[in-house]
Amino acid sequence: MKTIRAFEPRLLCPKCQGDIVVRFGCQQCGSSRQNRDQLLHHYRCAHVDTVEAFGTPPVCPKCRRHLTPGADFEQYPGPYTCDDCGWQDMEREFVARCLKCEFLFPLIQAEELIEWTLSPRRGDVTTPAASHVA
Numbered sequence: 001m002k003t004i005r006a007f008e009p010r011l012l013c014p015k016c017q018g019d020i021v022v023r024f025g026c027q028q029c030g031s032s033r034q035n036r037d038q039l040l041h042h043y044r045c046a047h048v049d050t051v052e053a054f055g056t057p058p059v060c061p062k063c064r065r066h067l068t069p070g071a072d073f074e075q076y077p078g079p080y081t082c083d084d085c086g087w088q089d090m091e092r093e094f095v096a097r098c099l100k101c102e103f104l105f106p107l108i109q110a111e112e113l114i115e116w117t118l119s120p121r122r123g124d125v126t127t128p129a130a131s132h133v134a
Contacts (some may be wrong), residue, residue: 007117011096011110018100022107025095028087030104032095039078042067051075 013020025032037050040058042112054060058067067073078086094107 001037007115009066010113010115011107012113013096013098013103014105014109014111015103016098016101017111017113018098019057020044020098020110022094022096023113025104026082026085027089027093029081029082030095030097030106033083034080035083036080037078038075040067041074041076043072043074050078058086067078077092 007125010021011019012021023032024034026034034122037052039048041048042060042062042065044065045060045063047060049061051058055065058069058073059065060067065072067083067101079090080092081088095104096103096107096110
């Protein structure tokens with residue numbers, strides 16, 4: 001007796017059903033060219049800016065105080081910025097590009113194809129180990 005089993009679903013282009021490549025990209029334009037600046041938060045005056053804006057050694061651009069590493073500020077990751085359109089967000093989006101028609105789209109728009117196959121049910125196939133059951 002054979003049973004129907006599903007393979008892993010494939011994700012396809014919603015326009016032409018071609019195969020796709022998935023990567024992180026900009027939510028606005030789909031570009032993969034993104035960067036993420038590190039931010040500093042000065043505790044005393046509450047100023048937040050990029051590490052570059054504070055300089056080396058760090059000096060607060062707002063109050064002009066010299067900062068002591070590990071005591072006067074905290075450092076954390078800032079938003080992702082798209083190098084192509086300037087869009088900023090704290091989260092990145094999965095985007096897909098079709099290998100057939102070059103369509104660029106958010107991954108959530110991909111079509112899911114489930115392929116089916118016939119395979120023997122468990123227990124229907126006699127294996128050497130199974131044939132020696134006492």
